[in-house]
Amino acid sequence: MRDRVVTGSSLNSDEESTQLSLRPQTLREYIGQKELREKLEVTLNAAKARREAVEHILFYGPPGLGKTTLAHIIANEMDAKVYATAGPALKRSGDLMGILTNLKEGDILFIDEIHRLSPVIEEFLYPAMEDFKVDFVVDKGAFAKVINVPLKRFTMVGATTRAGMLSAPLRDRFGIYYHIDFYPPEDLQEIILRSAGLLESRIDTEAARTIASRARGTPRIANRLLRRVRDYADVKGDGTITAEISARALDAEGVDERGLDDLDRKLLKIVIEYYKGGPVGIEALGATLNEEIDTLVDMVEPYLLKIGFIKRTRQGRMASAEAAAHLGLKPAGGEQEKLF
Ligand code: ADE
Numbered sequence: 594m595r596d597r598v599v600t601g602s603s604l605n606s607d608e609e610s611t612q613l614s615l616r617p618q619t620l621r622e623y624i625g626q627k628e629l630r631e632k633l634e635v636t637l638n639a640a641k642a643r644r645e646a647v648e649h650i651l652f653y654g655p656p657g658l659g660k661t662t663l664a665h666i667i668a669n670e671m672d673a674k675v676y677a678t679a680g681p682a683l684k685r686s687g688d689l690m691g692i693l694t695n696l697k698e699g700d701i702l703f704i705d706e707i708h709r710l711s712p713v714i715e716e717f718l719y720p721a722m723e724d725f726k727v728d729f730v731v732d733k734g735a736f737a738k739v740i741n742v743p744l745k746r747f748t749m750v751g752a753t754t755r756a757g758m759l760s761a762p763l764r765d766r767f768g769i770y771y772h773i774d775f776y777p778p779e780d781l782q783e784i785i786l787r788s789a790g791l792l793e794s795r796i797d798t799e800a801a802r803t804i805a806s807r808a809r810g811t812p813r814i815a816n817r818l819l820r821r822v823r824d825y826a827d828v829k830g831d832g833t834i835t836a837e838i839s840a841r842a843l844d845a846e847g848v849d850e851r852g853l854d855d856l857d858r859k860l861l862k863i864v865i866e867y868y869k870g871g872p873v874g875i876e877a878l879g880a881t882l883n884e885e886i887d888t889l890v891d892m893v894e895p896y897l898l899k900i901g902f903i904k905r906t907r908q909g910r911m912a913s914a915e916a917a918a919h920l921g922l923k924p925a926g927g928e929q930e931k932l933f
Contacts, residue, residue, distance in 0.1 A: 598821065598846050599854045600892050601657030601811050608817065615788045615816050616662050618669055624787065625780035625812075626659070629771050633663070636769060637670050646699040647671060648768030649722055649749040651707075653756040655895045657813030658773040660752035664703040667750060675701040675750075680709035686717040690729060693721055696747040707751035708758035715763055722749055722766040754891045775810025775899050778802070784812050785819050789834065794823050796834040803839040809852040809896040821846055851900065851919060856884070856893060861902060861920055864912040869924045870931035872909035904933060 596604055603609050617623045620630055620637075640647045647667065652660040661677070668675035676692050683689055683704075696702060704710070710718070721727050725744045730737055751767060753759060764770075776784070782798065782805040789796040796819075804822060808815035819834075825842035826834045847854050853861075863881050864871050879886040884893075894910075897903045902916035914932040917923065924931060 597854055597856060597892070598817060599807075599809055599814050599848055599852055599857075601655055601809075601813055602892065603657075603813065604817075608820075611820065612813060612816060615791055617666065620666055620670060622787075623659075623662075623666060624783045625776045626773060629773065632771070633667070637667065641671065646746040647748045649751070649766060650769045650771065651751045651753070651756070651759075651764070651767040652771050652773055653753045654773035655775065655811070656754055656891065657811040658775070659812060660773060661703065661705060663771075663773075664701060664750040664752070667748070668701040671699055671701075671748075673697070673699040673701055673748075675703055677703040677705070680704060680706040683710060683714045686714060686727075686729065689714065689717060689721075690727065690742075693727060693744055693747075694742060696745055698745045698747075700745070700747050701750055702747055703750045703752070705752045706754075707763070708753045708755050710763075715760060718749075719762065719766065775896065776812060777810070778805045781805035781808050781810070781812065781815045785815050788816050788819055789823075792819070792823065794819075794826075794834055795832060797836070799836040800834045800839045803836045804843070807843050807848050807850065807852040810899065811896075814852070818843060818846075818848065852896070853919075856882070857897060858920060860889070860893060861897070861912055861916050862922060864903065864910060865917050865920070865922050865932070866925050869926055869928040870917075870933075871903075871911035872906050873911075874909040878910065 603612060620634055623630055636647060652663060654660065664677070665675055676696065678692065692702065717727065721744060725746055727742050727744065729740045729742055731740055732738055782801045785801040785804050786796065786798065804818050805815060808818055822834055822839045822842040826832050826838045830838055860878065860882060863878065864873055867881070875886055875889060879889055894903065898905065901913055903910050903912055911933055917932055923929065
């Protein structure tokens with residue numbers, strides 16, 4: 594996949610380290626997701642009062658909304674350590690054995706992209722999550738032995754962009770589920786002002802609002818856009834981030850007023866013009882755009898659905914009249930009525 598400035602996933606290790614430095618460390622510092630924060634606070638306080646590990650927690654929602662950040666906050670609030678890994682990185686049960694046996698009471702095992710665990714690893718995790726033990730097979734054939742290894746009471750925090758892709762037995766082993774939704778622009782504006790403060794950039798609220806309105810409801814994108822705008826302000830101005838500089842910088846990046854980039858616009862244009870507003874299957878869209886279906890489903894579509902530019906029907910994706918108006922397009926063949 595090409596690098597998109599508006600993708601919810603992180604781009605490289607340099608960006609990763611800046612995002613890390615901007616990450617809130619405590620629930621108090623965390624902006625937005627008020628309901629989730631309040632529920633989490635109750636859960637953590639109850640576990641603290643009982644001196645118990647927190648129940649296993651599953652976070653689900655689009656990339657870049659703070660699932661990893663929340664795992665670190667939970668560990669921090671509970672005075673515990675966090676061990677982070679990801680579904681695709683775990684190939685053999687041996688990969689997990691070392692981590693699991695090193696976990697202390699209350700430590701956090703964070704597994705990102707948990708819907709991508711292999712079935713073998715999933716099976717291996719069931720007794721670990723449920724009974725805090727693992728069955729480890731040593732030797733092969735006639736000499737094979739199952740060793741039962743007890744574990745400390747740890748907390749598994751799973752993150753997924755697609756709750757529907759988790760197997761029912763795995764989903765059922767989480768005691769708590771939290772859906773993380775896109776952030777409203779007011780929250781993103783506040784996050785941008787906080788980040789600018791940490792980066793020691795001069796910014797006004799109008800500029801923060803301009804950046805927030807183009808950040809597709811996603812803090813990671815908001816912080817990335819802020820850095821691009823900051824560079825632009827340093828080079829083209831005196832470093833002060835104004836609304837005008839922000840708009841110019843983001844226009845130059847190809848990020849429009851609704852936060853759409855080339856790929857979004859191309860997708861919408863294809864649905865509207867080529868498929869006359871739809872419905873069109875995701876496979877056909879992937880082939881026409883030469884993009885992976887997972888990329889479209891995880892990174893592109895969620896925000897377009899959120900703002901009502903597309904809708905998913907059983908027959909496929911359809912584009913809205915609002916999307917067509919935003920791009921100044923009309924469906925081919927005058928099939929305007931096909932837009933919803
Ligand atoms: N940086 C990224 N996400 C944030 C959030 N939710 N609150 C504060 N700072 C953030």
